[in-house]
Amino acid sequence: MGPSSTSHAGTGKLIPPFPPQTQLDGLLAGAGYKVRSSDLHHVAQRLESLESAMVSSPSHVVSHLASDTVHYNPADLVSWVDSLLSELTHSHHHPSNPSSSSSSSSTSPPSRPLPVDLDDLFSVPSAAINWVQSEMPLSQQPPPPPPPQQLTVVTTMEEDSGIRLVHALMTCAELVQRGDLHLAGALVDEMTALLTSINTECGIGKVAGYFIDALSRRIVGAGSVPAPPHETEILYHHFYETSPYLKFAHFTANQAILEAFEGYDCVHVIDFSLMHGLQWPALIQALALRPGGPPLLRLTGIGPPSPDGRDTLREIGLGLAEVARSVNVRFAFRGVAASRLEDVKPWMLQVNPNEALAVNSIMQLHKLLGPDPTPIESVLSWIRGLNPKIVTLVEQEVNHNQTGFLDRFTEALYYYSTVFDSLEAACQIQPDKALAEMYLQMEICNIVCYEGAARVERHEPLPKWRDRFNRAGFRPLHLGSNAFNQASMLLMLFSTEGYSVEENEGCLRLGWHSRPLIAASAWQASPGPLPMGADDYWNDD
Amino acid sequence: MAGSNEVNVNESKRVVPLNTWVLISNFKLAYNLLRRSDGTFNRDLAEYLDRKVPANTIPVGGVLSFDHVDRSTGLLNRVYLRAPESGGQAAAAAPWGFKELEKPLSCTSVVPVIVFFHGGSFTHSSANSAIYDTLCRRLVTFCGAAVVSVNYRRSPEHRYPCAYDDGWAALKWVTSRPWLHSGTENNSKVHVYLAGDSSGGNICHHVAVRAAEAGVEVLGNILLQPMFGGQKRTESEARFDGKYFVTVRDRDWYWRAYLPEGEDRDHPACNPFGPRGRSLDDLVGKFPRSLVVVPGLDLVQDWQLAYVEGLRKSGLDAKLLYLKEATIGFFFLPNNDHFYTLMEEIKSFVSPRCDSLQKA
Numbered sequence: 001m002g003p004s005s006t007s008h009a010g011t012g013k014l015i016p017p018f019p020p021q022t023q024l025d026g027l028l029a030g031a032g033y034k035v036r037s038s039d040l041h042h043v044a045q046r047l048e049s050l051e052s053a054m055v056s057s058p059s060h061v062v063s064h065l066a067s068d069t070v071h072y073n074p075a076d077l078v079s080w081v082d083s084l085l086s087e088l089t090h091s092h093h094h095p096s097n098p099s100s101s102s103s104s105s106s107t108s109p110p111s112r113p114l115p116v117d118l119d120d121l122f123s124v125p126s127a128a129i130n131w132v133q134s135e136m137p138l139s140q141q142p143p144p145p146p147p148p149q150q151l152t153v154v155t156t157m158e159e160d161s162g163i164r165l166v167h168a169l170m171t172c173a174e175l176v177q178r179g180d181l182h183l184a185g186a187l188v189d190e191m192t193a194l195l196t197s198i199n200t201e202c203g204i205g206k207v208a209g210y211f212i213d214a215l216s217r218r219i220v221g222a223g224s225v226p227a228p229p230h231e232t233e234i235l236y237h238h239f240y241e242t243s244p245y246l247k248f249a250h251f252t253a254n255q256a257i258l259e260a261f262e263g264y265d266c267v268h269v270i271d272f273s274l275m276h277g278l279q280w281p282a283l284i285q286a287l288a289l290r291p292g293g294p295p296l297l298r299l300t301g302i303g304p305p306s307p308d309g310r311d312t313l314r315e316i317g318l319g320l321a322e323v324a325r326s327v328n329v330r331f332a333f334r335g336v337a338a339s340r341l342e343d344v345k346p347w348m349l350q351v352n353p354n355e356a357l358a359v360n361s362i363m364q365l366h367k368l369l370g371p372d373p374t375p376i377e378s379v380l381s382w383i384r385g386l387n388p389k390i391v392t393l394v395e396q397e398v399n400h401n402q403t404g405f406l407d408r409f410t411e412a413l414y415y416y417s418t419v420f421d422s423l424e425a426a427c428q429i430q431p432d433k434a435l436a437e438m439y440l441q442m443e444i445c446n447i448v449c450y451e452g453a454a455r456v457e458r459h460e461p462l463p464k465w466r467d468r469f470n471r472a473g474f475r476p477l478h479l480g481s482n483a484f485n486q487a488s489m490l491l492m493l494f495s496t497e498g499y500s501v502e503e504n505e506g507c508l509r510l511g512w513h514s515r516p517l518i519a520a521s522a523w524q525a526s527p528g529p530l531p532m533g534a535d536d537y538w539n540d541d
Numbered sequence: 542m543a544g545s546n547e548v549n550v551n552e553s554k555r556v557v558p559l560n561t562w563v564l565i566s567n568f569k570l571a572y573n574l575l576r577r578s579d580g581t582f583n584r585d586l587a588e589y590l591d592r593k594v595p596a597n598t599i600p601v602g603g604v605l606s607f608d609h610v611d612r613s614t615g616l617l618n619r620v621y622l623r624a625p626e627s628g629g630q631a632a633a634a635a636p637w638g639f640k641e642l643e644k645p646l647s648c649t650s651v652v653p654v655i656v657f658f659h660g661g662s663f664t665h666s667s668a669n670s671a672i673y674d675t676l677c678r679r680l681v682t683f684c685g686a687a688v689v690s691v692n693y694r695r696s697p698e699h700r701y702p703c704a705y706d707d708g709w710a711a712l713k714w715v716t717s718r719p720w721l722h723s724g725t726e727n728n729s730k731v732h733v734y735l736a737g738d739s740s741g742g743n744i745c746h747h748v749a750v751r752a753a754e755a756g757v758e759v760l761g762n763i764l765l766q767p768m769f770g771g772q773k774r775t776e777s778e779a780r781f782d783g784k785y786f787v788t789v790r791d792r793d794w795y796w797r798a799y800l801p802e803g804e805d806r807d808h809p810a811c812n813p814f815g816p817r818g819r820s821l822d823d824l825v826g827k828f829p830r831s832l833v834v835v836p837g838l839d840l841v842q843d844w845q846l847a848y849v850e851g852l853r854k855s856g857l858d859a860k861l862l863y864l865k866e867a868t869i870g871f872f873f874l875p876n877n878d879h880f881y882t883l884m885e886e887i888k889s890f891v892s893p894r895c896d897s898l899q900k901a
Contacts, residue, residue, distance in 0.1 A: 025560050027560055027874040027875070027876060028560050028563065028564060028874075030671065030675045030874075031564055031592065031671050031672045031675065031873060031874070032592020032593070032594065032670075032671030032672070033564070033567070033592065035560075035563065040559050040560060040563060041559070043563050044554070044559060044562060044563055044566070047563065047566045047567060047570060048566075050570055051566070051569075051570055054570065054573060059578070062573075062574070063577065065574055066574040066575065066577075066583050066586055067583070071586070071589065071590065074589065074590045074592070075592060077563070077567060081567075163642060163643060203612075481585075481586060481589045484585070484588075484589045485585045485586075485589070488585050488588070497615055498610075498615060500588075501588070502588075502593050503589050503590075513608060513610045513615075513617055514593070514595060514596070514608055514617060514619075514667075514668075514669045515595060515596075515608065516595060
């Protein structure tokens with residue numbers, strides 16, 4: 001490693017350190033590109049070749065590069081340029097077949113995009129009236145930390161009262177962290193009074209109310225009453241309807257799963273939180289339309305046990321089976337009831353080594369980041385042991401897992417301000433919006449009021465998940481411009497401007513006005529020996 | 542000649558460092574893919590390829606940033622501030638720089654505020670593009686200024702005059718922020734400068750005209766390789782066409798995408814001192830003094846030089862910084878002399894001296 005210090009000569013120039021061969025070019029990194037210094041000549045050459053090729057290709061071929069080619073990870077210049085070059089070369093050899101060609105990046109060929117018609121996405125027929133005979137009988141099984149954070153102030157702090165309120169919230173949180181609950185309580189009264197002088201319909205006033213409430217519960221020691229799972233699902237559903245976040249998650253994950261399943265006749269999806277199964281009709285329909293016909297699809301849905309002897313999981317499964325039947329997709333469903341994800345054991349999932357497996361986790365894995373012994377590593381380990389073709393991960397893009405209360409509180413305040421702002425703009429329908437906000441309020445309360453095992457909303461941002469997945473024996477599967485385009489199209493269906501999708505190292509992040517709020521990524525098993533413990537699945541338990 | 546398809550990679554490679562060549566060539570090729578011959582633009586792919594970075598109120602390299610979004614228009618401004626001195630009382634009280642929003646930047650000295658308009662020929666890039674986020678941070682560091690980067694609406698979706706409207710709105714917003722004031726009690730105000738590269742430079746000019754006509758004080762204009770043009774073809778356009786990353790054809794495309802449909806390049810937005818332009822002598826004393834930076838290898842330079850002439854003919858103060866061996870985009874990476882020369886010039890340009898707008 002070369003000398004890492006820089007020196008200021010009298011002229012005010014910075015003398016750059018001599019970079020080691022494997023180092024990234026630091027200046028290009030500042031421009032958002034990852035290129036090794038030692039690769040610069042190579043990339044330059046490839047750029048020249050690409051330009052020559054573009055200049056000498058007929059214009060329809062060049063425009064195909066823009067419209068039909070799937071682009072992957074633009075930050076990795078080497079692979080981006082190479083993939084364009086191979087597209088062009090392929091087109092030269094097969095001029096009559098401008099569509100799908102292999103790209104030199106490690107990801108799968110482009111595939112049929114998912115339908116964007118929202119009605120298609122959400123049509124789960126009402127609870128199946130008759131039993132649906134499927135190929136396999138339905139059966140039930142008995143029930144299975146922080147780096148420097150990025151903060152963005154997006155709301156406008158124009159009014160004095162708004163600014164004072166935020167100051168008061170921070171001060172109160174600091175007092176709580178210090179254990180000075182008496183003073184903190186007094187401050188809560190002051191803040192409640194302040195609330196009357198600002199607009200609580202939107203912006204900081206709206207979200208401040210929830211945070212003041214959460215703080216006062218924490219101070220009093222009341223915590224919040226956890227909502228029964230059934231109610232949670234209803235609130236979740238409303239949150240789903242009123243904002244694009246969950247739709248984006250489902251859409252992006254489905255696109256990646258579809259691509260990963262190409263060429264396989266038996267596929268199996270494990271959904272870590274089935275809820276109402278809203279994600280799956282679209283995938284079922286896309287598989288139905290697959291060239292060459294649909295595979296046999298198995299879906300294993302994990303969810304909490306139902307009260308009152310009802311079998312909610314099975315009901316949802318029946319509904320999905322009906323969807324599959326209507327489009328002639330052979331389908332089988334299994335529900336796995338577990339109140340916590342860490343209670344799920346791999347043998348309950350009955351994975352067949354001959355099928356292509358997708359593991360889908362939408363805002364679930366962060367619940368495994370609780371205090372020691374933290375279950376996340378063993379869970380990631382058994383997932384790896386199942387040898388999935390793809391793991392789709394969607395998580396809130398924020399660090400709500402910091403040990404310091406004040407830090408966590410601050411992050412949450414700004415994060416949820418942004419989320420509420422976006423809801424405000426996206427949804428005018430009152431009852432729906434209120435229910436969606438209640439869902440978010442539950443998250444806020446959990447982050448602010450609870451500690452230890454009860455605090456399950458332990459959101460962590462992408463870089464931390466990347467670390468964990470890399471260590472657990474996974475490598476990234478890059479989401480490409482196909483998924484990006486469709487996410488953008490999805491956003492257009494929401495009449496508000498302000499939502500944005502960003503590509504970041506092969507992952508997609510959906511945000512509000514340049515503040516990323518939710519991140520979607522995909523992973524595949526790394527080749528090589530399994531990490532310790534990962535092959536326990538294949539041993540008898 | 543115009544329309545040449547010859548690839549002259551050897552020449553451009555000789556005059557810029559390799560990583561700069563890679564960066565700008567990458568843009569060039571990507572942009573070639575995005576522009577369609579029918580005048581439409583592949584915005585989705587453009588946004589996918591653009592490297593963006595979020596704002597960060599935690600200081601990095603002594604600079605913190607945050608975004609402000611105007612509720613009614615959706616216009617986003619990214620604000621860059623120098624972080625409070627570490628270890629000081631201000632830093633301890635506000636690790637996320639929040640407290641700065643209550644008090645002025647300084648009560649004892651003048652802190653310049655630069656309203657920055659990013660480039661991209663009116664079509665590409667955003668305030669949160671990595672290259673521009675990095676550039677703005679460097680401006681803060683080198684000049685000790687606060688910077689506000691404006692995320693103006695782009696063409697072809699939003700043509701003239703949207704970019705100017707957004708620039709004007711941003712200027713009004715900046716000048717009305719109490720927390721961007723500086724100076725002692727008698728002189729406490731927002732000491733505002735306008736700066737921009739390429740289309741951003743063009744926006745600076747037109748916003749400054751609006752400001753001068755409305756009596757809003759702008760202390761200086763910094764136009765970095767500003768984007769101007771005209772119907773006639775100039776010598777520099779012929780000489781440099783296609784040689785240093787840029788072609789006359791692509792320039793034409795961007796003007797067609799920005800100007801109102803059916804208009805030609807003598808429209809005053811493109812050619813402010815041309816046959817349809819106007820002299821600015823009625824704005825002497827109100828229009829700010831200008832620093833115009835012209836890269837010697839920019840094919841648009843004849844128009845940039847004509848712009849400087851036009852300012853001077855109107856009796857306005859214009860300093861020309863002509864950088865003989867510089868190509869477009871020389872300021873993206875701090876790996877060449879021109880970059881440091883530029884920073885020194887800007888720093889000295891925005892340094893507080895007598896506030897008079899007009900040299901004697």
